[in-house]
Structures are given as structure tokens and as C-alpha cells.
Amino acid sequence: MRIRFRENGPYVLDxxxxxxxxxxxxxxxxxxxxxxxxxxxxxxxxxxxxGSHKEVGFQAEKGEVETAP
Ligand code: FES
Structure with a gap:
């Protein structure tokens, strides 16, 4: 499983x-x-x-975590 950390946004699970x-x-x-x-x-x-993160000006770096199968 891969979890992405969107820049200034949510965790996204693919x-x-x-x-x-x-x-x-x-x-x-x-x-x-x-x-x-x-x-x-x-x-x-x-x-x-x-989408509220846009309205409140949330700031965070992007990133990614991937688990082994
Ligand atoms: S990260 Fe989108 S509403 Fe909180």
C-alpha cells in the first residue's frame, strides 16, 4: 500500500x-x-x-510511504 502526503493537503491512500x-x-x-x-x-x-485545508491555509510538506507487499 502506498500513502502519499500531498503538499499542503491530505494523506492519500491508493x-x-x-x-x-x-x-x-x-x-x-x-x-x-x-x-x-x-x-x-x-x-x-x-x-x-x-477541501477545508485550502480555506485554512494548511501548510505541510509532501511525502510518500510505501509498505512492502
Ligand atoms: S487535509 Fe483536507 S480538509 Fe484537512
């Missing part, structure tokens, strides 16, 4: 569409191949990014 995951104990499936998680703490739809 996963195959339909990948099952658990959020607060609830089983869910990805509707898209990317999952953006809030890194700024200002999203109105946590843990997902809703």
Missing part, C-alpha cells in the same frame, strides 16, 4: 476500488481508487478530507 476497510468498527468499501484522509484537522467530514 487502493484498488472496492477494497474493504473498517472505519470506527464499521465495514466499508472504497467507492474510488483513492482515499483522502484529513491531515489539517479542519475537515467537516472527518476522517475524510473535504
Amino acid at each position: 487502493l484498488p476500488e472496492g477494497t474493504p476497510f473498517r472505519l470506527n468498527g464499521e465495514e466499508m468499501r472504497l467507492e474510488r481508487a483513492k482515499l483522502a484522509l484529513c491531515r489539517c484537522g479542519q475537515s467537516g467530514n472527518k476522517p475524510f478530507c473535504d
